[in-house]
Amino acid sequence: MYNDLYSTKLGQLHYSSYSNASKKLAFFLDSCISIYSFKNGLLKKETIKVSSKDYNKKEYSIGEPEAPVFPILRLPKDDTHFTLGCFSDVYLPSLGGGFQLLVAATSNSNVIVFRSPDISSTSINYTWELVLNVSDILNQTLHDYEFNKPIKENKTEFIDRNIHPRAYNHDTEIVSNLEFKKRSEWLASRALGWSNVMKCYSSNEEKIEDLEGNEKMIFLTVGTKRGLVLYRCLLPDLNSIFSESNFTFFKLIETHDWVVGLSWKPTFSIDQLDEEGAENISGIVALALGDGSVILQTINNNGEAELLETIVQKDSNPASILEWGPINESGESYLIICKGFGFYLYDFENKMLSNFIIAHRDKITGASFSDHSHFLTSSLDNNIIEFHIEPKFWSGDKITPSSVNYIKREENNSLGVLSVFSSPNRLITCYLEELVKGSKMFESKLDVSSFTIAYKIPAYSFQSFKSSFLQKFKSEESRNIWDYFIYINIYTNEEIIEFIKELIENEPDSKVLHYKFIIKLYYILKVLSNLNLRLFLLFLFY
Numbered sequence: 256m257y258n259d260l261y262s263t264k265l266g267q268l269h270y271s272s273y274s275n276a277s278k279k280l281a282f283f284l285d286s287c288i289s290i291y292s293f294k295n296g297l298l299k300k301e302t303i304k305v306s307s308k309d310y311n312k313k314e315y316s317i318g319e320p321e322a323p324v325f326p327i328l329r330l331p332k333d334d335t336h337f338t339l340g341c342f343s344d345v346y347l348p349s350l351g352g353g354f355q356l357l358v359a360a361t362s363n364s365n366v367i368v369f370r371s372p373d374i375s376s377t378s379i380n381y382t383w384e385l386v387l388n389v390s391d392i393l394n395q396t397l398h399d400y401e402f403n404k405p406i407k408e409n410k411t412e413f414i415d416r417n418i419h420p421r422a423y424n425h426d427t428e429i430v431s432n433l434e435f436k437k438r439s440e441w442l443a444s445r446a447l448g449w450s451n452v453m454k455c456y457s458s459n460e461e462k463i464e465d466l467e468g469n470e471k472m473i474f475l476t477v478g479t480k481r482g483l484v485l486y487r488c489l490l491p492d493l494n495s496i497f498s499e500s501n502f503t504f505f506k507l508i509e510t511h512d513w514v515v516g517l518s519w520k521p522t523f524s525i526d527q528l529d530e531e532g533a534e535n536i537s538g539i540v541a542l543a544l545g546d547g548s549v550i551l552q553t554i555n556n557n558g559e560a561e562l563l564e565t566i567v568q569k570d571s572n573p574a575s576i577l578e579w580g581p582i583n584e585s586g587e588s589y590l591i592i593c594k595g596f597g598f599y600l601y602d603f604e605n606k607m608l609s610n611f612i613i614a615h616r617d618k619i620t621g622a623s624f625s626d627h628s629h630f631l632t633s634s635l636d637n638n639i640i641e642f643h644i645e646p647k648f649w650s651g652d653k654i655t656p657s658s659v660n661y662i663k664r665e666e667n668n669s670l671g672v673l674s675v676f677s678s679p680n681r682l683i684t685c686y687l688e689e690l691v692k693g694s695k696m697f698e699s700k701l702d703v704s705s706f707t708i709a710y711k712i713p714a715y716s717f718q719s720f721k722s723s724f725l726q727k728f729k730s731e732e733s734r735n736i737w738d739y740f741i742y743i744n745i746y747t748n749e750e751i752i753e754f755i756k757e758l759i760e761n762e763p764d765s766k767v768l769h770y771k772f773i774i775k776l777y778y779i780l781k782v783l784s785n786l787n788l789r790l791f792l793l794f795l796f797y
Contacts, residue, residue, distance in 0.1 A: 478514030
Protein backbone atom coordinates (compact mmCIF):
# COMPACT_ATOMS: atom_id res chain seq x y z
CA MET A 256 0.00 0.00 0.00
CA TYR A 257 1.04 3.60 -0.59
CA ASN A 258 0.75 6.74 1.47
CA ASP A 259 0.73 9.97 -0.58
CA LEU A 260 3.47 12.52 0.08
CA TYR A 261 2.70 14.98 -2.70
CA SER A 262 0.01 15.29 -5.35
CA THR A 263 -0.81 17.85 -8.03
CA LYS A 264 -3.11 18.06 -11.03
CA LEU A 265 -1.83 18.49 -14.57
CA GLY A 266 -3.28 19.30 -17.97
CA GLN A 267 -3.66 16.91 -20.88
CA LEU A 268 -0.76 14.48 -20.46
CA HIS A 269 0.58 12.82 -23.62
CA TYR A 270 3.81 11.19 -22.42
CA SER A 271 6.23 10.98 -19.50
CA SER A 272 9.92 10.11 -19.17
CA TYR A 273 12.17 9.46 -16.17
CA SER A 274 15.97 9.77 -15.96
CA ASN A 275 17.83 7.52 -13.53
CA ALA A 276 20.98 9.55 -14.16
CA SER A 277 19.63 12.93 -12.98
CA LYS A 278 16.52 11.81 -11.03
CA LYS A 279 14.30 13.99 -13.20
CA LEU A 280 10.77 13.25 -14.38
CA ALA A 281 9.34 15.02 -17.44
CA PHE A 282 5.66 15.42 -18.35
CA PHE A 283 4.88 16.21 -21.98
CA LEU A 284 1.73 18.32 -22.13
CA ASP A 285 0.03 20.17 -24.99
CA SER A 286 2.43 23.10 -25.37
CA CYS A 287 4.94 22.76 -22.55
CA ILE A 288 7.09 20.24 -20.71
CA SER A 289 7.02 20.14 -16.91
CA ILE A 290 10.07 18.65 -15.21
CA TYR A 291 10.33 17.56 -11.58
CA SER A 292 13.75 17.03 -10.03
CA PHE A 293 14.24 14.86 -6.93
CA LYS A 294 17.94 15.45 -6.34
CA ASN A 295 19.24 15.83 -2.77
CA GLY A 296 15.83 15.18 -1.27
CA LEU A 297 14.33 18.35 -2.77
CA LEU A 298 11.40 18.48 -5.17
CA LYS A 299 12.21 21.13 -7.75
CA LYS A 300 9.87 22.04 -10.60
CA GLU A 301 11.14 23.19 -13.99
CA THR A 302 9.17 24.13 -17.09
CA ILE A 303 10.04 24.24 -20.78
CA LYS A 304 7.74 26.40 -22.86
CA VAL A 305 8.10 26.23 -26.62
CA SER A 306 7.28 29.14 -28.88
CA SER A 307 4.28 28.09 -30.94
CA LYS A 308 5.36 30.50 -33.67
CA ASP A 309 8.69 28.79 -34.26
CA TYR A 310 8.23 25.14 -33.37
CA ASN A 311 5.01 23.79 -31.99
CA LYS A 312 2.99 24.67 -35.11
CA LYS A 313 5.78 24.51 -37.67
CA GLU A 314 4.78 22.70 -40.87
CA TYR A 315 7.13 21.02 -43.36
CA SER A 316 6.61 21.22 -47.10
CA ILE A 317 6.95 17.70 -48.47
CA GLY A 318 5.25 18.35 -51.80
CA GLU A 319 1.88 17.26 -53.13
CA PRO A 320 1.10 13.80 -54.56
CA GLU A 321 0.43 13.39 -58.26
CA ALA A 322 -2.72 11.28 -57.97
CA PRO A 323 -5.01 12.11 -55.03
CA VAL A 324 -7.57 9.36 -55.60
CA PHE A 325 -9.58 9.78 -52.40
CA PRO A 326 -10.63 12.74 -50.19
CA ILE A 327 -7.51 14.25 -48.59
CA LEU A 328 -7.76 16.06 -45.28
CA ARG A 329 -5.31 18.38 -43.55
CA LEU A 330 -4.94 18.09 -39.79
CA PRO A 331 -5.81 21.35 -37.97
CA LYS A 332 -2.73 23.25 -36.84
CA ASP A 333 -4.32 23.98 -33.48
CA ASP A 334 -4.28 20.25 -32.65
CA THR A 335 -0.49 20.05 -32.48
CA HIS A 336 0.98 18.94 -29.16
CA PHE A 337 3.93 17.08 -27.67
CA THR A 338 3.67 13.33 -28.18
CA LEU A 339 6.98 11.77 -27.07
CA GLY A 340 10.11 12.57 -25.11
CA CYS A 341 13.30 11.05 -23.78
CA PHE A 342 16.15 12.09 -21.45
CA SER A 343 19.76 11.41 -22.34
CA ASP A 344 22.45 10.40 -19.88
CA VAL A 345 24.35 13.06 -17.90
CA TYR A 346 27.55 14.16 -19.66
CA LEU A 347 30.71 15.76 -18.24
CA PRO A 348 29.63 15.14 -14.63
CA SER A 349 32.94 16.54 -13.38
CA LEU A 350 32.28 19.92 -15.00
CA GLY A 351 29.82 21.86 -12.83
CA GLY A 352 27.72 18.76 -12.26
CA GLY A 353 27.40 17.99 -15.97
CA PHE A 354 24.58 18.64 -18.41
CA GLN A 355 21.76 16.61 -19.91
CA LEU A 356 19.79 16.58 -23.16
CA LEU A 357 16.06 16.14 -23.65
CA VAL A 358 14.41 15.37 -26.97
CA ALA A 359 10.69 15.92 -27.59
CA ALA A 360 8.50 15.15 -30.60
CA THR A 361 5.28 16.88 -31.62
CA SER A 362 2.23 15.65 -33.50
CA ASN A 363 3.24 17.59 -36.62
CA SER A 364 6.67 15.99 -37.16
CA ASN A 365 8.87 18.34 -35.12
CA VAL A 366 11.67 16.71 -33.11
CA ILE A 367 13.23 19.28 -30.77
CA VAL A 368 16.36 18.99 -28.60
CA PHE A 369 16.85 20.90 -25.33
CA ARG A 370 19.94 21.25 -23.16
CA SER A 371 19.83 21.57 -19.39
CA PRO A 372 21.94 24.04 -17.43
CA ASP A 373 24.59 22.48 -15.22
CA ILE A 374 23.02 19.78 -13.06
CA SER A 375 24.48 21.39 -9.93
CA SER A 376 22.92 24.78 -10.71
CA THR A 377 21.05 26.30 -7.77
CA SER A 378 19.74 29.33 -9.65
CA ILE A 379 16.07 30.17 -9.33
CA ASN A 380 15.88 30.68 -13.10
CA TYR A 381 16.65 27.07 -13.91
CA THR A 382 15.69 27.03 -17.59
CA TRP A 383 16.46 24.58 -20.34
CA GLU A 384 18.01 25.93 -23.53
CA LEU A 385 16.52 25.08 -26.91
CA VAL A 386 19.35 23.64 -29.04
CA LEU A 387 17.74 22.85 -32.41
CA ASN A 388 14.94 21.16 -34.30
CA VAL A 389 16.55 18.09 -35.89
CA SER A 390 13.57 17.66 -38.22
CA ASP A 391 14.87 20.72 -40.10
CA ILE A 392 17.98 18.70 -40.95
CA LEU A 393 15.94 15.66 -41.99
CA ASN A 394 13.61 17.74 -44.13
CA GLN A 395 16.58 19.22 -46.00
CA THR A 396 17.99 15.72 -46.48
CA LEU A 397 14.71 14.40 -47.91
CA HIS A 398 14.78 17.22 -50.49
CA ASP A 399 18.45 16.73 -51.38
CA TYR A 400 18.39 15.09 -54.82
CA GLU A 401 22.05 14.13 -54.71
CA PHE A 402 21.62 12.32 -51.41
CA ASN A 403 18.09 10.99 -51.86
CA LYS A 404 17.03 10.33 -55.44
CA PRO A 405 13.24 10.70 -55.82
CA ILE A 406 11.13 7.62 -56.47
CA LYS A 407 9.47 7.37 -59.89
CA GLU A 408 6.20 5.53 -60.37
CA ASN A 409 3.02 5.25 -62.36
CA LYS A 410 0.66 8.18 -61.70
CA THR A 411 -2.24 5.82 -61.00
CA GLU A 412 -0.59 4.42 -57.85
CA PHE A 413 -2.70 4.87 -54.73
CA ILE A 414 -1.48 6.76 -51.68
CA ASP A 415 -1.20 4.86 -48.41
CA ARG A 416 -4.28 5.94 -46.41
CA ASN A 417 -2.36 5.81 -43.12
CA ILE A 418 -0.20 8.87 -43.75
CA HIS A 419 -2.88 11.60 -43.43
CA PRO A 420 -1.78 13.59 -46.51
CA ARG A 421 -2.45 17.30 -46.83
CA ALA A 422 -4.93 19.11 -49.02
CA TYR A 423 -3.81 19.80 -52.56
CA ASN A 424 -1.89 23.06 -52.98
CA HIS A 425 -0.96 24.27 -56.47
CA ASP A 426 1.91 26.40 -55.14
CA THR A 427 3.94 23.46 -53.83
CA GLU A 428 6.17 20.88 -55.48
CA ILE A 429 4.39 17.99 -57.24
CA VAL A 430 5.97 14.63 -56.41
CA SER A 431 5.08 11.02 -57.10
CA ASN A 432 2.78 9.26 -54.68
CA LEU A 433 5.54 6.97 -53.42
CA GLU A 434 7.90 9.91 -52.94
CA PHE A 435 5.20 11.73 -50.96
CA LYS A 436 4.61 8.60 -48.88
CA LYS A 437 8.34 8.15 -48.28
CA ARG A 438 8.87 11.73 -47.07
CA SER A 439 5.79 11.57 -44.83
CA GLU A 440 6.88 8.31 -43.24
CA TRP A 441 10.45 9.45 -42.52
CA LEU A 442 9.13 12.58 -40.78
CA ALA A 443 6.50 10.71 -38.72
CA SER A 444 8.28 10.02 -35.40
CA ARG A 445 6.95 7.17 -33.25
CA ALA A 446 9.83 6.50 -30.82
CA LEU A 447 12.89 8.31 -29.43
CA GLY A 448 16.12 7.20 -27.78
CA TRP A 449 19.73 8.12 -27.01
CA SER A 450 22.54 5.67 -27.63
CA ASN A 451 25.43 4.91 -25.33
CA VAL A 452 28.59 6.99 -25.73
CA MET A 453 30.79 5.82 -28.62
CA LYS A 454 34.11 6.76 -30.16
CA CYS A 455 33.71 9.12 -33.10
CA TYR A 456 33.72 7.64 -36.57
CA SER A 457 35.81 9.50 -39.15
CA SER A 458 35.22 8.97 -42.86
CA ASN A 459 37.61 9.73 -45.69
CA GLU A 460 36.08 13.19 -46.03
CA GLU A 461 36.04 13.86 -42.30
CA LYS A 462 39.18 13.28 -40.30
CA ILE A 463 39.08 12.88 -36.54
CA GLU A 464 41.31 15.96 -36.24
CA ASP A 465 38.53 18.01 -37.84
CA LEU A 466 36.16 17.21 -34.96
CA GLU A 467 37.87 19.84 -32.76
CA GLY A 468 38.72 17.47 -29.95
CA ASN A 469 35.24 15.96 -29.73
CA GLU A 470 36.31 12.32 -29.78
CA LYS A 471 33.16 10.95 -28.14
CA MET A 472 29.67 10.94 -29.59
CA ILE A 473 26.14 9.65 -29.14
CA PHE A 474 23.33 8.91 -31.57
CA LEU A 475 19.94 10.54 -31.23
CA THR A 476 17.69 7.81 -32.62
CA VAL A 477 14.23 8.59 -33.99
CA GLY A 478 11.94 5.69 -34.84
CA THR A 479 9.56 6.51 -37.69
CA LYS A 480 7.02 4.82 -39.92
CA ARG A 481 9.83 3.88 -42.30
CA GLY A 482 12.74 3.03 -40.02
CA LEU A 483 15.41 4.68 -37.86
CA VAL A 484 16.86 8.15 -38.35
CA LEU A 485 20.31 8.60 -36.78
CA TYR A 486 21.63 12.02 -35.81
CA ARG A 487 25.19 12.21 -34.54
CA CYS A 488 25.83 14.40 -31.51
CA LEU A 489 29.45 15.23 -30.69
CA LEU A 490 30.06 15.51 -26.96
CA PRO A 491 32.17 18.51 -25.94
CA ASP A 492 35.33 18.22 -23.90
CA LEU A 493 36.38 20.57 -21.12
CA ASN A 494 37.65 23.14 -23.63
CA SER A 495 34.74 23.24 -26.09
CA ILE A 496 31.18 24.57 -26.04
CA PHE A 497 28.06 22.54 -26.80
CA SER A 498 25.87 24.10 -29.50
CA GLU A 499 23.64 23.35 -32.47
CA SER A 500 26.71 22.60 -34.60
CA ASN A 501 27.37 19.48 -32.50
CA PHE A 502 24.40 17.81 -34.23
CA THR A 503 24.51 16.44 -37.78
CA PHE A 504 22.29 14.11 -39.77
CA PHE A 505 24.03 10.73 -40.03
CA LYS A 506 22.03 7.90 -41.59
CA LEU A 507 18.63 6.42 -42.47
CA ILE A 508 18.11 2.75 -41.56
CA GLU A 509 15.02 1.21 -43.16
CA THR A 510 12.96 -1.43 -41.34
CA HIS A 511 10.26 -3.72 -42.72
CA ASP A 512 7.54 -2.05 -40.61
CA TRP A 513 6.88 0.99 -38.42
CA VAL A 514 9.17 1.49 -35.44
CA VAL A 515 6.71 1.94 -32.56
CA GLY A 516 9.20 1.61 -29.70
CA LEU A 517 12.96 1.56 -29.09
CA SER A 518 15.30 1.21 -26.14
CA TRP A 519 19.12 1.18 -26.05
CA LYS A 520 20.71 -1.45 -23.84
CA PRO A 521 23.11 -0.13 -21.18
CA THR A 522 26.31 -1.91 -22.14
CA PHE A 523 29.48 -0.16 -21.01
CA SER A 524 30.84 2.88 -19.22
CA ILE A 525 32.53 5.90 -20.76
CA ASP A 526 35.83 4.78 -19.19
CA GLN A 527 35.86 1.75 -21.49
CA LEU A 528 36.12 4.06 -24.51
CA ASP A 529 39.76 4.69 -23.64
CA GLU A 530 40.59 0.99 -23.87
CA GLU A 531 42.16 -0.61 -26.93
CA GLY A 532 39.61 -1.55 -29.58
CA ALA A 533 36.97 0.81 -28.17
CA GLU A 534 36.39 2.27 -31.64
CA ASN A 535 34.80 -1.06 -32.64
CA ILE A 536 32.28 -1.14 -29.79
CA SER A 537 28.68 -1.25 -31.02
CA GLY A 538 25.49 -0.30 -29.24
CA ILE A 539 22.54 -2.67 -28.91
CA VAL A 540 19.02 -1.36 -29.46
CA ALA A 541 15.69 -3.16 -29.02
CA LEU A 542 13.05 -2.23 -31.60
CA ALA A 543 9.30 -2.84 -31.39
CA LEU A 544 7.80 -2.94 -34.87
CA GLY A 545 4.26 -2.36 -36.06
CA ASP A 546 3.78 -6.01 -37.04
CA GLY A 547 4.09 -7.05 -33.38
CA SER A 548 7.67 -8.33 -33.57
CA VAL A 549 10.51 -7.20 -31.30
CA ILE A 550 14.07 -7.37 -32.61
CA LEU A 551 17.58 -6.60 -31.39
CA GLN A 552 20.01 -4.73 -33.62
CA THR A 553 23.63 -3.73 -33.19
CA ILE A 554 24.56 -0.26 -34.47
CA ASN A 555 28.21 0.76 -34.61
CA ASN A 556 29.70 4.25 -34.67
CA ASN A 557 29.48 4.24 -38.48
CA GLY A 558 25.71 3.82 -38.26
CA GLU A 559 25.86 0.30 -39.69
CA ALA A 560 23.04 -1.85 -38.35
CA GLU A 561 22.97 -5.63 -38.11
CA LEU A 562 20.11 -7.85 -36.95
CA LEU A 563 21.18 -9.64 -33.79
CA GLU A 564 18.05 -11.56 -32.88
CA THR A 565 14.27 -11.61 -33.20
CA ILE A 566 13.02 -11.82 -29.62
CA VAL A 567 9.26 -11.84 -30.27
CA GLN A 568 7.75 -13.06 -33.52
CA LYS A 569 5.06 -11.25 -35.50
CA ASP A 570 1.55 -11.09 -34.08
CA SER A 571 -1.40 -8.71 -34.15
CA ASN A 572 -0.41 -6.87 -30.96
CA PRO A 573 2.54 -4.41 -31.20
CA ALA A 574 4.56 -3.86 -28.04
CA SER A 575 3.59 -0.70 -26.17
CA ILE A 576 6.59 -0.56 -23.79
CA LEU A 577 10.27 -1.54 -24.12
CA GLU A 578 12.43 -0.96 -21.05
CA TRP A 579 15.92 -2.20 -20.18
CA GLY A 580 16.71 -2.68 -16.52
CA PRO A 581 19.91 -1.50 -14.83
CA ILE A 582 23.09 -3.56 -15.06
CA ASN A 583 24.05 -5.75 -12.12
CA GLU A 584 27.57 -6.57 -10.90
CA SER A 585 27.96 -9.20 -13.63
CA GLY A 586 26.99 -6.79 -16.40
CA GLU A 587 23.59 -8.44 -16.94
CA SER A 588 20.45 -6.52 -17.86
CA TYR A 589 16.86 -7.62 -18.45
CA LEU A 590 14.41 -6.26 -21.04
CA ILE A 591 10.69 -5.99 -20.31
CA ILE A 592 8.32 -6.07 -23.30
CA CYS A 593 4.72 -5.04 -22.52
CA LYS A 594 1.83 -5.99 -24.78
CA GLY A 595 -1.78 -5.40 -23.82
CA PHE A 596 -2.58 -6.93 -20.42
CA GLY A 597 0.74 -8.77 -20.05
CA PHE A 598 4.47 -8.76 -20.65
CA TYR A 599 7.56 -10.78 -21.56
CA LEU A 600 10.90 -10.61 -19.75
CA TYR A 601 14.07 -11.23 -21.77
CA ASP A 602 17.52 -12.21 -20.48
CA PHE A 603 20.03 -10.93 -23.04
CA GLU A 604 23.10 -12.76 -21.71
CA ASN A 605 21.37 -16.16 -21.75
CA LYS A 606 19.18 -15.37 -24.79
CA MET A 607 16.09 -16.59 -22.92
CA LEU A 608 12.53 -15.25 -23.04
CA SER A 609 9.90 -15.82 -20.36
CA ASN A 610 6.37 -16.98 -21.02
CA PHE A 611 3.81 -14.25 -21.65
CA ILE A 612 2.72 -13.18 -18.17
CA ILE A 613 -0.78 -11.73 -17.82
CA ALA A 614 -0.58 -9.59 -14.72
CA HIS A 615 -3.38 -7.03 -15.10
CA ARG A 616 -7.02 -6.84 -16.10
CA ASP A 617 -6.52 -3.87 -18.42
CA LYS A 618 -3.79 -2.44 -20.64
CA ILE A 619 -0.34 -2.04 -19.06
CA THR A 620 0.66 1.62 -19.26
CA GLY A 621 4.03 1.75 -17.51
CA ALA A 622 7.01 -0.34 -16.42
CA SER A 623 9.90 0.76 -14.23
CA PHE A 624 12.90 -1.09 -12.79
CA SER A 625 13.87 -0.11 -9.25
CA ASP A 626 16.95 -2.34 -9.41
CA HIS A 627 18.20 -5.30 -11.43
CA SER A 628 15.75 -7.82 -9.93
CA HIS A 629 12.69 -5.69 -9.10
CA PHE A 630 10.28 -3.78 -11.32
CA LEU A 631 6.81 -2.23 -11.27
CA THR A 632 3.98 -2.26 -13.79
CA SER A 633 0.99 0.10 -13.90
CA SER A 634 -2.29 -0.36 -15.71
CA LEU A 635 -5.61 1.23 -16.57
CA ASP A 636 -7.10 -1.19 -14.03
CA ASN A 637 -5.75 1.24 -11.37
CA ASN A 638 -3.25 -1.26 -9.99
CA ILE A 639 0.51 -0.98 -9.53
CA ILE A 640 2.14 -4.40 -9.15
CA GLU A 641 5.66 -4.98 -7.86
CA PHE A 642 7.54 -7.99 -9.24
CA HIS A 643 10.61 -9.86 -8.08
CA ILE A 644 12.84 -11.63 -10.63
CA GLU A 645 14.62 -14.79 -9.55
CA PRO A 646 17.68 -16.21 -11.37
CA LYS A 647 16.83 -18.35 -14.41
CA PHE A 648 13.30 -16.95 -14.39
CA TRP A 649 12.56 -18.58 -17.76
CA SER A 650 12.75 -22.11 -16.32
CA GLY A 651 9.59 -21.85 -14.21
CA ASP A 652 7.26 -19.60 -12.29
CA LYS A 653 10.05 -17.29 -11.08
CA ILE A 654 8.66 -13.84 -11.89
CA THR A 655 6.35 -13.36 -8.95
CA PRO A 656 4.31 -10.35 -7.78
CA SER A 657 5.55 -9.27 -4.35
CA SER A 658 2.77 -6.73 -3.73
CA VAL A 659 -0.31 -5.29 -5.40
CA ASN A 660 -1.30 -1.67 -4.81
CA TYR A 661 -4.77 -0.58 -5.82
CA ILE A 662 -5.01 3.17 -6.50
CA LYS A 663 -8.54 4.34 -5.83
CA ARG A 664 -9.80 7.84 -5.11
CA GLU A 665 -12.73 8.57 -2.81
CA GLU A 666 -14.51 10.50 -5.54
CA ASN A 667 -13.87 7.61 -7.94
CA ASN A 668 -12.61 10.05 -10.57
CA SER A 669 -9.56 8.07 -11.74
CA LEU A 670 -9.68 6.39 -15.16
CA GLY A 671 -6.47 4.44 -14.60
CA VAL A 672 -2.76 4.76 -13.88
CA LEU A 673 -0.87 6.14 -16.89
CA SER A 674 2.73 5.44 -15.83
CA VAL A 675 4.84 4.56 -12.80
CA PHE A 676 8.43 5.17 -11.62
CA SER A 677 10.23 3.77 -8.59
CA SER A 678 13.19 4.87 -6.50
CA PRO A 679 16.18 2.48 -6.32
CA ASN A 680 15.39 1.61 -2.68
CA ARG A 681 11.76 0.79 -3.67
CA LEU A 682 10.39 3.03 -0.93
CA ILE A 683 9.24 5.94 -3.11
CA THR A 684 6.87 5.50 -6.05
CA CYS A 685 5.72 8.18 -8.49
CA TYR A 686 2.65 7.56 -10.60
CA LEU A 687 0.41 9.45 -13.00
CA GLU A 688 -3.35 9.03 -13.28
CA GLU A 689 -5.89 9.92 -15.92
CA LEU A 690 -8.82 11.81 -14.38
CA VAL A 691 -12.43 12.34 -15.32
CA LYS A 692 -12.90 15.86 -16.68
CA GLY A 693 -14.57 18.21 -14.22
CA SER A 694 -18.32 18.34 -14.66
CA LYS A 695 -19.33 20.26 -11.54
CA MET A 696 -19.30 24.00 -11.03
CA PHE A 697 -15.85 25.43 -10.23
CA GLU A 698 -14.16 22.20 -11.38
CA SER A 699 -11.51 22.75 -14.02
CA LYS A 700 -11.99 20.88 -17.28
CA LEU A 701 -8.27 21.26 -17.98
CA ASP A 702 -7.12 19.12 -15.02
CA VAL A 703 -7.33 15.74 -16.74
CA SER A 704 -4.32 14.03 -15.14
CA SER A 705 -2.58 13.98 -11.77
CA PHE A 706 0.93 13.33 -10.48
CA THR A 707 1.49 11.68 -7.09
CA ILE A 708 4.59 10.89 -5.05
CA ALA A 709 3.99 8.19 -2.44
CA TYR A 710 6.00 6.08 -0.05
CA LYS A 711 5.44 2.40 0.49
CA ILE A 712 3.79 1.30 3.71
CA PRO A 713 5.42 -1.83 5.19
CA ALA A 714 3.70 -4.97 3.97
CA TYR A 715 0.83 -6.40 5.97
CA SER A 716 1.23 -9.65 7.80
CA PHE A 717 -0.83 -12.41 6.25
CA GLN A 718 -3.51 -12.17 8.94
CA SER A 719 -3.84 -8.39 8.50
CA PHE A 720 -4.03 -8.71 4.75
CA LYS A 721 -6.61 -11.50 4.99
CA SER A 722 -8.79 -9.43 7.29
CA SER A 723 -8.75 -6.37 5.02
CA PHE A 724 -9.27 -8.53 1.94
CA LEU A 725 -12.33 -10.27 3.40
CA GLN A 726 -13.80 -6.95 4.47
CA LYS A 727 -13.39 -5.56 0.97
CA PHE A 728 -14.67 -8.73 -0.68
CA LYS A 729 -17.85 -8.88 1.39
CA SER A 730 -18.62 -5.22 0.68
CA GLU A 731 -18.38 -5.60 -3.08
CA GLU A 732 -21.47 -6.20 -5.19
CA SER A 733 -19.65 -8.81 -7.25
CA ARG A 734 -18.77 -11.94 -5.27
CA ASN A 735 -16.67 -13.50 -8.02
CA ILE A 736 -13.47 -14.60 -6.30
CA TRP A 737 -11.73 -15.15 -9.63
CA ASP A 738 -11.45 -11.39 -10.10
CA TYR A 739 -9.13 -11.35 -7.10
CA PHE A 740 -7.11 -14.50 -7.65
CA ILE A 741 -4.76 -12.80 -10.08
CA TYR A 742 -3.74 -10.48 -7.24
CA ILE A 743 -3.49 -12.90 -4.30
CA ASN A 744 -1.24 -15.46 -5.94
CA ILE A 745 1.70 -13.92 -4.11
CA TYR A 746 0.73 -16.16 -1.18
CA THR A 747 1.31 -19.85 -0.66
CA ASN A 748 -1.14 -22.57 -1.66
CA GLU A 749 -2.19 -23.18 1.95
CA GLU A 750 -2.86 -19.49 2.52
CA ILE A 751 -5.03 -19.27 -0.59
CA ILE A 752 -7.03 -22.30 0.57
CA GLU A 753 -7.52 -20.55 3.91
CA PHE A 754 -8.87 -17.56 1.99
CA ILE A 755 -11.42 -19.68 0.16
CA LYS A 756 -12.59 -21.42 3.33
CA GLU A 757 -13.29 -18.12 5.07
CA LEU A 758 -15.07 -16.76 2.00
CA ILE A 759 -17.65 -19.58 2.07
CA GLU A 760 -18.37 -19.64 5.82
CA ASN A 761 -21.73 -17.87 5.52
CA GLU A 762 -22.80 -19.18 2.13
CA PRO A 763 -25.87 -21.44 1.53
CA ASP A 764 -25.26 -25.19 1.63
CA SER A 765 -25.34 -25.52 -2.16
CA LYS A 766 -22.66 -22.89 -2.48
CA VAL A 767 -20.59 -24.55 0.23
CA LEU A 768 -20.66 -27.86 -1.59
CA HIS A 769 -19.73 -26.12 -4.81
CA TYR A 770 -16.78 -24.33 -3.25
CA LYS A 771 -15.68 -27.49 -1.40
CA PHE A 772 -15.52 -29.25 -4.74
CA ILE A 773 -13.34 -26.44 -6.06
CA ILE A 774 -11.06 -26.70 -3.01
CA LYS A 775 -10.64 -30.45 -3.49
CA LEU A 776 -9.93 -29.93 -7.16
CA TYR A 777 -7.40 -27.27 -6.21
CA TYR A 778 -5.55 -29.73 -3.96
CA ILE A 779 -5.45 -32.26 -6.80
CA LEU A 780 -4.02 -29.67 -9.16
CA LYS A 781 -1.32 -28.69 -6.67
CA VAL A 782 1.00 -31.14 -8.38
CA LEU A 783 1.16 -28.71 -11.28
CA SER A 784 4.07 -26.30 -11.00
CA ASN A 785 2.40 -23.22 -12.46
CA LEU A 786 -0.04 -21.50 -10.11
CA ASN A 787 -1.53 -19.41 -12.90
CA LEU A 788 -2.28 -22.60 -14.84
CA ARG A 789 -4.02 -24.10 -11.80
CA LEU A 790 -6.20 -21.03 -11.44
CA PHE A 791 -7.02 -21.08 -15.13
CA LEU A 792 -8.13 -24.72 -14.95
CA LEU A 793 -10.21 -23.94 -11.88
CA PHE A 794 -11.83 -21.10 -13.78
CA LEU A 795 -12.81 -23.51 -16.57
CA PHE A 796 -14.47 -25.86 -14.08
CA TYR A 797 -16.15 -22.95 -12.32
